[in-house]
Amino acid sequence: MERDEEPGLEVGPQPVQSVTDAGMEVTADPECLFCRIVSGQVPATIERSTPVAVVFRDVRPVAPTHLLVIPRVHRRDLSDLVARSPGLVGELVATADMAASAAGLTGYRMVVNNGASAGQTVFHVHLHVLGGRPMTWPPG
Ligand code: AMP
Numbered sequence: 640m641e642r643d644e645e646p647g648l649e650v651g652p653q654p655v656q657s658v659t660d661a662g663m664e665v666t667a668d669p670e671c672l673f674c675r676i677v678s679g680q681v682p683a684t685i686e687r688s689t690p691v692a693v694v695f696r697d698v699r700p701v702a703p704t705h706l707l708v709i710p711r712v713h714r715r716d717l718s719d720l721v722a723r724s725p726g727l728v729g730e731l732v733a734t735a736d737m738a739a740s741a742a743g744l745t746g747y748r749m750v751v752n753n754g755a756s757a758g759q760t761v762f763h764v765h766l767h768v769l770g771g772r773p774m775t776w777p778p779g
Pocket residue numbers: 672681683696697698699700707751752758759760761762
């Protein structure tokens with residue numbers, strides 16, 4: 640028996656570990672503005688960073704505190720996130736709540752514009768966290 644044929648002796652390339660949504664999948668769209676914020680290619684005022692999410696200040700705030708909470712993984716909108724990464728939904732909401740507390744908000748409004756008809760303009764899913772002023776209802 641040749642040395643390389645010994646039972647139990649593995650030779651050659653080992654499998655590359657694949658990482659999924661359940662862990663720390665890193666898939667990015669190079670054309671996506673928010674993916675470029677995640678990667679650091681576009682500057683932003685980062686308030687919180689976790690293995691799965693990034694929180695940063697909205698560049699055109701509509702309230703004294705206006706945070707955006709995004710998954711690191713590229714998902715086009717909330718429907719895409721729910722369909723492909725349902726486990727991240729609660730994680731993002733919890734991250735938003737912690738970021739609001741850390742920003743000193745005792746109350747806040749959380750908004751997701753899901754799709755162009757709802758007002759979405761950046762197609763990497765994000766939660767808006769708005770606070771620091773009284774909110775009115777209904778929203779526009
Ligand atoms: P939406 O209209 O719900 O898609 O929200 C997109 C948000 O992204 C808007 O509130 C914008 O002001 C914000 N935004 C766009 N570009 C940037 C940027 N480079 N840094 C931070 N916020 C941004």
